[in-house]
Amino acid sequence: MIDGSQVLVTAGIVLAFALNGAVIFTILDVKGASWMQRRPGPLHVGLRGFIFPLAEIIKFFQKEDITPTNVDSAVFKWAPAYVLASVFGLFVVVPISPTLVGSDLDLGVFYLLAISSLSTLGVLTAGWSSANKYSLMGGIRAAGQLIAYELPLILAVVGVVIQAETMSLVGIVEKQIEFGLPFVLSGQGIAFLIFMVAATAEMMRVPFDMPIGESELVSGFLTEYSGVRFLIFYIAEYMNMFILCAVASTLFLGGYHVPLLPTEWVNFYGPVVLLTKTVLLGFILVLVRWSFPRFREDQLQNLAWKVLIPLSLLNILITSIMKVVF
Amino acid sequence: MDDILNSGTSPYISEASVSVEIETEDMTLNIGPQHPSTHGVLRLVAKVDGEKISSVEPVLGYMHRGYEKLAEVRTYPQITTLVNRIDWVSGFANEIPFIAATEKLMEIEAPERAKHIRLILTEMARIASHFVFNGAYALEIGALTPIFLAMEDRERILDLIESVTGGRFHPNFNRIGGIKPAAGSGPTTKKNIQDLPAGFYQDTRDAMEKVLEAVERMENLVGGNEVFKVRTKGVGIISKELAEEYGVSGPILRASGVKFDLRSQTDFLPYDKFDYEIPVGENGDCYDRWYVRLMEMKESAKIILQAIDSMPSGPLQTKVPKVIKVPKGQSYVRTENPKGEMGYYVISEGGLGPYRLKVRTPSFSNISILPVLLEGQLLPDLIAIMGSLDFVLGDVDR
Amino acid sequence: MKTFRPKLPGFLTGMKILLFNMFKTLSPLSPNPNVNYPFEKEIVAPRARGVIALDQEACTSCMLCARQCPDWCIYIEGHKELQPPAKPGGRQRSRAVLDRFDIDYALCMYCGICVEVCPFDALFWTPEYEYSEYNMGDMLHDKNRLDQWLNTVPEVEGLES
Numbered sequence: 001m002i003d004g005s006q007v008l009v010t011a012g013i014v015l016a017f018a019l020n021g022a023v024i025f026t027i028l029d030v031k032g033a034s035w036m037q038r039r040p041g042p043l044h045v046g047l048r049g050f051i052f053p054l055a056e057i058i059k060f061f062q063k064e065d066i067t068p069t070n071v072d073s074a075v076f077k078w079a080p081a082y083v084l085a086s087v088f089g090l091f092v093v094v095p096i097s098p099t100l101v102g103s104d105l106d107l108g109v110f111y112l113l114a115i116s117s118l119s120t121l122g123v124l125t126a127g128w129s130s131a132n133k134y135s136l137m138g139g140i141r142a143a144g145q146l147i148a149y150e151l152p153l154i155l156a157v158v159g160v161v162i163q164a165e166t167m168s169l170v171g172i173v174e175k176q177i178e179f180g181l182p183f184v185l186s187g188q189g190i191a192f193l194i195f196m197v198a199a200t201a202e203m204m205r206v207p208f209d210m211p212i213g214e215s216e217l218v219s220g221f222l223t224e225y226s227g228v229r230f231l232i233f234y235i236a237e238y239m240n241m242f243i244l245c246a247v248a249s250t251l252f253l254g255g256y257h258v259p260l261l262p263t264e265w266v267n268f269y270g271p272v273v274l275l276t277k278t279v280l281l282g283f284i285l286v287l288v289r290w291s292f293p294r295f296r297e298d299q300l301q302n303l304a305w306k307v308l309i310p311l312s313l314l315n316i317l318i319t320s321i322m323k324v325v326f
Numbered sequence: 327m328d329d330i331l332n333s334g335t336s337p338y339i340s341e342a343s344v345s346v347e348i349e350t351e352d353m354t355l356n357i358g359p360q361h362p363s364t365h366g367v368l369r370l371v372a373k374v375d376g377e378k379i380s381s382v383e384p385v386l387g388y389m390h391r392g393y394e395k396l397a398e399v400r401t402y403p404q405i406t407t408l409v410n411r412i413d414w415v416s417g418f419a420n421e422i423p424f425i426a427a428t429e430k431l432m433e434i435e436a437p438e439r440a441k442h443i444r445l446i447l448t449e450m451a452r453i454a455s456h457f458v459f460n461g462a463y464a465l466e467i468g469a470l471t472p473i474f475l476a477m478e479d480r481e482r483i484l485d486l487i488e489s490v491t492g493g494r495f496h497p498n499f500n501r502i503g504g505i506k507p508a509a510g511s512g513p514t515t516k517k518n519i520q521d522l523p524a525g526f527y528q529d530t531r532d533a534m535e536k537v538l539e540a541v542e543r544m545e546n547l548v549g550g551n552e553v554f555k556v557r558t559k560g561v562g563i564i565s566k567e568l569a570e571e572y573g574v575s576g577p578i579l580r581a582s583g584v585k586f587d588l589r590s591q592t593d594f595l596p597y598d599k600f601d602y603e604i605p606v607g608e609n610g611d612c613y614d615r616w617y618v619r620l621m622e623m624k625e626s627a628k629i630i631l632q633a634i635d636s637m638p639s640g641p642l643q644t645k646v647p648k649v650i651k652v653p654k655g656q657s658y659v660r661t662e663n664p665k666g667e668m669g670y671y672v673i674s675e676g677g678l679g680p681y682r683l684k685v686r687t688p689s690f691s692n693i694s695i696l697p698v699l700l701e702g703q704l705l706p707d708l709i710a711i712m713g714s715l716d717f718v719l720g721d722v723d724r
Numbered sequence: 725m726k727t728f729r730p731k732l733p734g735f736l737t738g739m740k741i742l743l744f745n746m747f748k749t750l751s752p753l754s755p756n757p758n759v760n761y762p763f764e765k766e767i768v769a770p771r772a773r774g775v776i777a778l779d780q781e782a783c784t785s786c787m788l789c790a791r792q793c794p795d796w797c798i799y800i801e802g803h804k805e806l807q808p809p810a811k812p813g814g815r816q817r818s819r820a821v822l823d824r825f826d827i828d829y830a831l832c833m834y835c836g837i838c839v840e841v842c843p844f845d846a847l848f849w850t851p852e853y854e855y856s857e858y859n860m861g862d863m864l865h866d867k868n869r870l871d872q873w874l875n876t877v878p879e880v881e882g883l884e885s
Contacts, residue, residue, distance in 0.1 A: 035746040037474035039758055133355055137377075137705075206468055207553055210706070218362055291738040293553045294468030296706045297377065404794040407835035471742060478757050489769035492849065498835050512782075512845030523771065524882040547741050550734030 014091045014102050021242035022235050023053045024275075025282055029238070032286045060234075063227035070131035071224065079129065080225070080232035083122035087236045089115040090243045095170045097256050097270030108169040109161055112247060113154050116202065119240075120146040123204075123211070126233075127221030138220025141297050142204065142211035148304040149201035149208075155312035156195040159188055159319040160251050169247075173255035182254035187322060191315050192252045194308055199244040200285060201304070203237060207292040208300060241282065249277035352380050359388050363466045363709050366719025368693075372700075372708070379708060382700045384693060389723040397683035402428055402502060402650055405679065410496045412685065413721045416455035416664045418447045418487070421500040424683075426594045427659040427672045428502050431652050436594070439640040440504035443522070445595045446530075446633050447487065447497065449626040453537060454483045455664035456619045456626075459716045463616060464548050466713040467557055472548050479540040482533045489523050502650055504643030521642060527634050534627040541624050549617065558612035562699060562711035565610060572698070573691040576666030577622065578715060581607035581614040588662040595661075600632045612714040619716070651676060663688055665716055685724055689717035770878040772851040773834045775865075776827060777873035782846040785820045789838035789847065797831035798838060799824060822867060829855070830863040850876040 027050060034041025042049040067076065090112055092102035105111050120143060127139015160183055161167055164175040176182050184192045201208040212220040222233055249255060254277075256270035295303065352373040359367040367388035373380045393412060397405050409424050410417045422444060429435065436444070461476030484494040491497035491506075499506050499520075509518035548554055564574070569582045579586055587604045589597045605621035607614030652674045660669030666688025673682040692715050700708055748754045759766045768774070785802030801824040807817045839847045850873055857863055 035749040036742040037471055038478060038745055038749050039474065133353060287739050287742060290471045291742050292469060292551060292735060293464065293557055295553060296557060296704065299556060400794060403837055407794055407833060407837065488772050492771045492773040493834065510839055510845060511841055511843045514845045518880050519883065521883045543741060547738045551738050552734050
């Protein structure tokens with residue numbers, strides 16, 4: 001029996017988590033980048049510059065709403081909301097402790113992968129509906145890239161599902177507790193790497209940020225967006241980064257569990273542990289972003305179809321053999 | 327791994343892979359004057375079929391400032407100040423050929439100390455220009471950090487140039503017959519000699535050490551990265567014959583395998599006293615052009631260190647009259663600008679200023695190869711190739 | 725041309741360099757290469773060409789600087805004043821007095837030709853650089869303002885041996 005007020009409260013808490021996650025990852029990305037480039041970064045906003053995401057949000061809200069004349073108006077205006085909605089949906093199933101989860105679906109992993117592939121449509125329509133040749137090229141590149149990298153993402157997770165014998169995320173973490181070792185060390189190391197590479201491509205970050213060409217197609221499919229619409233894309237990107245890192249740490253690194261801590265207090269230390277693991281993975285992604293150039297579009301497709309998919313199929317094969325034998 | 331990533335990217339994709347039932351038109355994409363990667367206001371009208379380029383037409387002239395007309399109404403010292411704004415990234419290297427052409431007409435020679443100081447400042451300008459190239463090229467390929475590191479290292483060189491000449495980008499330090507001797511012509515300012523300031527030798531030695539460290543760091547950070555190699559190796563190959571046919575010069579020519587450096591053929595700068603190598607590439611692709619410029623920075627640092635240790639003493643300028651009138655005649659002098667070969671053709675009718683000045687700039691000839699080279703390439707490769715040619719619009723349009 | 729072989733795979737070397745850069749920036753021991761303008765000012769070389777200062781007494785309105793300027797940005801007007809003769813019964817001397825000496829810094833190219841050709845030590849370079857204005861007309865410095873810049877002319881520094 002669905003209780004309306006409980007649904008609203010859960011949705012509100014999930015929303016708060018999502019926004020905080022996006023803010024933490026914005027700070028990690030921008031401040032980390034500045035320190036790597038030997039400069040202090042945003043400094044004068046307040047608290048040595050660490051509340052600059054708030055300033056950015058206020059800045060975007062007070063900008064003029066520019067809609068070019070020839071765009072397909074309804075599609076142009078709703079594409080950002082579409083991308084945001086598909087990212088929000090991912091936050092519901094990730095557990096921060098065995099009992100604190102939005103809704104522990106039995107098909108947790110399946111639901112995750114299905115919802116995350118909805119954002120492709122939002123990106124493609126954003127690029128096509130802006131009446132701009134550069135946006136069109138960015139949107140088409142994005143469509144090809146996102147579809148190509150869905151498959152390694154899914155296949156890498158299939159190996160984990162085989163080893164854990166369940167699709168619910170809480171069940172997967174419980175299985176890792178039972179094993180004693182997180183899945184990355186007990187047979188799914190390659191799947192972890194494949195998942196991280198495919199996740200970076202799904203988020204369209206460097207080295208896979210061809211759709212947002214930056215030096216060729218000045219912002220790709222985002223070129224015509226400004227003001228609040230751009231803010232929605234921006235927040236959706238960082239939320240996506242947060243949730244994919246959180247999913248990776250749940251599936252591969254053990255989620256909210258850390259050995260040697262008493263399990264009665266797991267409701268308190270569970271969120272902290274999950275956040276730490278997510279931030280560590282995010283830091284590695286930030287380091288990769290600022291040190292790599294970007295792939296060319298056809299090299300990107302070659303990497304997905306000729307390298308990652310065979311590797312992940314091999315991983316599934318090996319995992320199933322090990323599961324049957326042992 | 328390289329061949330897996332690059333398979334299927336042969337620029338001459340066979341016709342069978344393109345659908346023959348649907349009539350498609352090529353899209354005209356205007357890589358317009360305002361673009362993050364065109365090094366200025368270059369406009370390319372590209373006809374694009376999906377991602378493959380079928381033809382490119384450069385449209386120039388957005389930055390024409392009329393140097394050759396300006397030079398007709400100005401005197402020789404005034405033109406010296408204007409001329410270092412042609413290739414604004416390497417300031418000092420633009421003045422040298424003009425002054426050399428004028429000195430050739432007047433048949434005077436600069437003293438030894440002046441020649442050494444000119445050489446040091448030219449090599450510093452070369453290092454500064456190549457730092458900009460290294461940072462900006464990585465930015466166009468997609469790596470967002472090396473430009474910050476390159477600019478930080480470049481500041482030291484610019485501070486050194488400022489401590490000697492007073493200006494960072496536009497030194498205006500050359501005079502006919504030598505370099506600037508004194509701060510003014512009055513009785514007190516004449517005693518204020520503009521020679522090398524105290525502490526210059528030690529600062530330069532420190533700066534050159536940091537340059538060598540920076541070259542190594544850039545090699546590891548950018549050149550060793552697999553993605554960078556896959557993006558630039560085998561892309562935009564300029565063969566020896568194509569390079570010689572189109573008149574490209576400078577590091578592009580050397581990366582295609584031709585060992586031709588004008589520094590060994592100049593007589594007004596004492597390059598023959600120093601011991602340096604000329605880096606030459608093998609394939610002529612974008613990676614070789616990037617690598618040749620990186621190695622040239624190292625060689626320039628070595629030359630500067632040798633020049634500091636063997637600096638002769640003496641006057642800074644030969645005796646020239648107060649009002650300089652150059653005798654009738656014509657002369658053409660060319661030198662090795664960081665971007666290529668730069669030449670000045672001065673025709674003088676015996677007045678205070680030249681009758682006609684013609685500037686042969688390296689970037690104008692270098693980008694004439696673009697329509698030939700870019701046919702059949704992919705759009706990201708266009709950015710990579712254009713960046714590796716290292717042109718500046720001030721050079722192209724004058 | 726030799727090709728180099730890094731010890732780690734290339735991209736890991738790059739990531740290591742950036743990680744060490746980050747620790748260098750965060751540690752209080754290494755010097756900060758950034759100048760936090762406008763709270764800290766950059767110290768420029770004494771020979772830097774910032775602004776030109778004028779010594780009014782020394783100027784004789786010979787117009788050499790105005791003629792040699794490539795941009796023609798110096799505007800000079802003067803008149804001659806008669807002065808009593810040096811010894812009684814001699815000829816009356818005349819002295820040039822400046823009415824107007826303006827340099828338009830919106831046009832000035834900072835080339836230094838005017839300072840170099842002045843035969844009477846009237847113009848000097850100073851490394852001051854903070855004189856931007858909101859109004860383009862205020863970039864024309866008249867002779868009183870140019871006189872004030874004289875306080876900032878640095879001492880003649882020593883030369884390399």
